[in-house]
Amino acid sequence: MLESDGVDDVTLLVNSSPGKMMDINFSYSNGFPSMGNAVLCAKASMLLQNVLPAILLRFLREHRSEWADSGIDAYSAAAVKAGPCSLPVPQGGSFGGQVILPLAHTIEHEEFMEVVKLENVGHYQDMIMPSDIFLLQLCTGVDENAVSTCAELIFAPIDGSFSEDSPIIPSGFRIIPLDSGMDASSPNRTLDLASTLEVGAAGNRATGDKSSRGSTKSVMTIAFQFVYEMQLQENVAIMARQYVRSIIASVQRVALALSPSFFGSHAGLGSPPGTPEAQTLARWICQSYRCYMGDELLKHEGSESILKLLWHHTDAVLCCSLKALPVFTFANQAGLDMLETTLVSLQDISLEKIFDENGRKTLFAEFPQVMQQGFMCLQGGICLSSMGRPVSYERAVAWKVVNDEENAHCICFTFINWSFV
Template identity: 85%
Template sequence: MQLYAPTTLAPARDFWLLRYTSVLEDGSLVVCERSLNNTQNGPTMPPVQNFVRAEMLPSGYLIRACEGGGSIIHVVDHMELEPWSVPEVLRPLYESSTLLAQKTTMAALRHLRQISQDVSQPNATGWGRRPAALRALSQRLSKGFNEAVNGFTDEGWSMLESDGIDDVTLLVNSSPSKMMGVNLSYPNGFPSVSNAVLCAKASMLLQNVPPAILLRFLREHRSEWADSSIDAYSAAAIKAGPCSLPVSRAGSFGGQVILPLAHTIEHEEFMEVIKLENMGHYRDDMIMPVDIFLLQLCSGVDENAIGTCAELVFAPIDASFSDDAPILPSGFRIIPLDSGMDTPSPNRTLDLASALEVGPTGNRASGDNASNSGNRKSVMTIAFQFAFEMHLQENVAAMARQYVRSIIASVQRVALALSPSNFGSHAGFRPPPGSPEAQTLARWICQSYRCVI
């Protein structure tokens, strides 16, 4: 079993497992698994490139039938993820039982609940009339983003030389398996001209800014960090016909319309279509206004959730929105780094399953956790993918490197404005309720008064 690395700062994990499945006398189904090692006289598996061998201690599932229908599922996850092999600042991601529960256990339970809802109440699901198709699109977005972040060599990725500054990593992939998702035939009969994919990725440490608030700002204010000409290039590069390299021009960003598409039961994850109107695309020495559509997956926007990873993943799509449309995801992932999450608190339940309660109070931490959110650290991972023609590799690489650096600068500027520390250093101070825009405006007003005084 292999697990993707959540950031670009540490390698992925893999497991060599023994799994046992059995049906008990009462009809319950049990699935048990644990790692194999030399001490158990089992077969050995050599190390795999790009992976660190981790250990799974006895874990598994117990599924029991309920009276009147339905079932109860018990889940146990117990892993040793070798935290010694990652930078010290990231070790909470590999040591915290709370983060493991949120990332693995709770995610599995939510996924099972969503599938059950889709099957038992198809008209009440938030995934519309075609839940399986929309869920498949969601999985393609997540998988494509994880593949870009990890860049495994056995999937065709190879690293490009650095320009002397190691803040942004560039990878290129021209393998047939990767290009199958891009070089599709379109209704006009012509295939896409692009024959390779370039990924620019980076990770950065953030302090004193809640991941959910920062992610909401990035989602709602795309013009604050995105370059409209590069958005237009990314959309054109996966379509039939040649496209020129983008030329950045001021004032070419049109309007942004968010069209809701689907959401999970608890609204912790939702998918939407972003329509970027009247984008100024530079082509053949002319600025051509076009509408661009992005398929976007967003999760972790509840700032009161415990240890929740916030993600914003998107990909340009064709207006026809066909099921087999090529998807080349890019986006952001923000993971809180808080080793103090596992400290017992009298105000927080130790039963994480209670967080699955549906409703506005579900999956929320106590007030003492929320009030300290401004003093926590988090790591943001950025990965952007670009389809291109091989003879343009140097130009696209320079463009991608500069673009990601500009995004990093924009994120740092926004994070500084959204940081609760801008209000002052009063202990226990909590930001007022409201949108990120209102909070930012209030901070700027306070700062202007300080300057005048």
């Protein structure tokens, strides 16, 4: 075990002779050593509340870009191959895509194995050009209606050049429930933003008083292993601590987004200010647009909820706070695509960052109109994604979103007919 850096949230363990411990010959199919001199494991645990382990684990499985760093993935894949490799530079947000290829599963589908293909993972300094990375992945306990002692998502980089007896170096997540309360109110939930955030409303309707069920608590253990050359131990230890801490922060934000609100049904507790249910926010957005613009933002057809219609709306819809430096607090799928960001990273982007100098001047000159008359219209122009890529739009509309008490809650923007330049 390595000494702590003063913060005891991440534990580091080192195995300097992995081959001897496992009595395995670490060899590449071409005869060269396939691993570095040692393996470092960074481990941490965290308490989760009001989010089902199966729901959270499925989200982490299906939305790897929300928490993983492609630079670390590239390093891990390169480190288990022949030859030394240098340490990665964190490159969050550079995922090219994820494809899940099923391999096998148990009869009841409570456990399954798959290969995850990470496409065009680049920006790693030892790579001449972007390439694909393959992970062997094992999932258990992802059915929220089944009683399970734990839920696991375990993965390891693999390569076609591995020999048959080559070991794999796994990392991943394990969630152990601390209570037996199960929420079977929604057996067919999917994991896009609309459906997951509707859980709060759907669950309330189906189960009535949540106080009779109690809250869901569980402990998540996060463990990541890194192969490295012995002379790089100190640098790898620093990298591992930082990476696991960033994953903890990402998981906390994702868990908060996935958890239904428990405040409204408990005596003496009201909903925290500024954090309405997603369905309520969607209703406020559409009602305010209708009030100020005299038109409907969404074409409501069939029985689909307002939130789901807003989430799948083709124009980018983004909400920002009413602070002195507004930051984004909500975006539909088109908005996330336009900003080239994720739900986890959205709140790190300020409104002024997406406009160039001329755009900022226009925005700040016209912005008082929103608070005075409730809306403003912007001519077509250019804005920037979080990656700095220019985005053209035909026109944009901003309006004040008010709550049921007619108090200003946020400012909403829609960018119409946007496209990357």
